[in-house]
Amino acid sequence: MAKKTEATVEEKLRALYDLQLIDSRIDEIANVRGELPLEVEDLEDEVEGLKTRLDKLGVELENLTQEIANKKNAIEDSKALIKKYSDQQKNVRNNREFNSLTKEMEFQELEIQLSEKHIREYKAQIEQKKEVIAQTKERLKERDNHLKHKKGELDAILAETEKEENMLKDKSLEYQELIDERLVKAYKRIRGSVKNGLAVVAIERGASGGSFFTIPPQVQMEIASRKKIITDEHSGRILVDPNLADEEKVKMDELFGSL
Numbered sequence: 001m002a003k004k005t006e007a008t009v010e011e012k013l014r015a016l017y018d019l020q021l022i023d024s025r026i027d028e029i030a031n032v033r034g035e036l037p038l039e040v041e042d043l044e045d046e047v048e049g050l051k052t053r054l055d056k057l058g059v060e061l062e063n064l065t066q067e068i069a070n071k072k073n074a075i076e077d078s079k080a081l082i083k084k085y086s087d088q089q090k091n092v093r094n095n096r097e098f099n100s101l102t103k104e105m106e107f108q109e110l111e112i113q114l115s116e117k118h119i120r121e122y123k124a125q126i127e128q129k130k131e132v133i134a135q136t137k138e139r140l141k142e143r144d145n146h147l148k149h150k151k152g153e154l155d156a157i158l159a160e161t162e163k164e165e166n167m168l169k170d171k172s173l174e175y176q177e178l179i180d181e182r183l184v185k186a187y188k189r190i191r192g193s194v195k196n197g198l199a200v201v202a203i204e205r206g207a208s209g210g211s212f213f214t215i216p217p218q219v220q221m222e223i224a225s226r227k228k229i230i231t232d233e234h235s236g237r238i239l240v241d242p243n244l245a246d247e248e249k250v251k252m253d254e255l256f257g258s259l
Contacts (some may be wrong), residue, residue, distance in 0.1 A: 005088070009229065010244075012179055012183065013238075015178040016238060017180050017200050017202075017244065017245060017248045020187075020201075023073055023191065023223065029164065029165045032161060036150060036153060039150050040150050040151055043150060047144055047147055054133065061129050067118070067122050068126075071122070075112050078108040078111045079103075079112070124247075134200045147157065150210060163259075164256075164259050171255070174204070190238065193236070194235060201238075203223060206220065209234065215232070217233055221230065226243040
């Protein structure tokens, strides 16, 4: 669509209303998707978080297993020392040396007891972590299945609407080229600040579309003359007359049907 120069006010109003119809159609498609994209994103984050937690629990499990192995080695070392001190006691020359070796043996016995206590604690922690791992895996499986289901829903909707949406977005850009940059900026500003993204509305039963505020007859006549851009003093929306709106709706319905 070639860019127009010196467009009349009526041509600008028609292009603005066409642009609104196109953008509203894009909004409808986005509404069909609803919260699904955010749901999928949240589920992806949750699944990733559960996987990270499982990795961390796995590392903690390995560390505990290693600690048990270390304590078992320490027990063997203590037993070896006890045997060594016991053998040395057979060759001592006085009671002082004998008592000193006895104390060393007692200390190693205490070390063995402490290591055995730690082993029991580590084993209890391992059982607890295994339980948490099992629960986390179950949760991960459930969330992963839910994610696949939601992704399937989203993919189906996208497959149905993506082509039309992309073509509509291209059309939106084409129609923006027909309108002064200043008007396009005003349209986008209004669209972003009003309900339902409706920046251009037709007069309905003497009031601005979607509003209960009556438009004075003189202003309605000015709007119908299509000689200048008129906005609703209450909502700020750009106003067009019903006949123009009906004509453009027919034209745009044909366009939507061809996409």
